Amino acid sequence: MTIEIDRAIYSDACVTKCIYALSKDFDCRRSLNSATESVEIVPRDSKVPEDEVCHIFMQTLNDYKAREIIAAETKDIRTILYAKAFGDCDDFEEDVRQ
Numbered sequence: 001m002t003i004e005i006d007r008a009i010y011s012d013a014c015v016t017k018c019i020y021a022l023s024k025d026f027d028c029r030r031s032l033n034s035a036t037e038s039v040e041i042v043p044r045d046s047k048v049p050e051d052e053v054c055h056i057f058m059q060t061l062n063d064y065k066a067r068e069i070i071a072a073e074t075k076d077i078r079t080i081l082y083a084k085a086f087g088d089c090d091d092f093e094e095d096v097r098q
Contacts, residue, residue, distance in 0.1 A: 015061065
């Protein structure tokens with residue numbers, strides 16, 4: 001089965017993570033066209049119906065797309081939390097030297 005993916009919607013990272021997540025149960029081959037990417041998916045278990053293969057792939061792809069959106073939207077918050085969490089590290093180093 002071959003699935004066409006719109007690269008304007010799904011990034012290379014999303015597609016790569018999706019394929020990696022499914023690599024235990026599926027063999028995948030990628031080819032990049034102009035604005036789309038073709039992914040040929042072959043289940044390792046031949047009993048899996050074709051519509052189920054498509055469902056599993058698209059569900060996983062959309063999961064990684066949602067994760068990408070959430071990561072982008074929360075980047076500034078995470079940066080602030082890291083700065084707050086490690087902001088006092090300079091004080092700690094000064095206390096150790098004394």
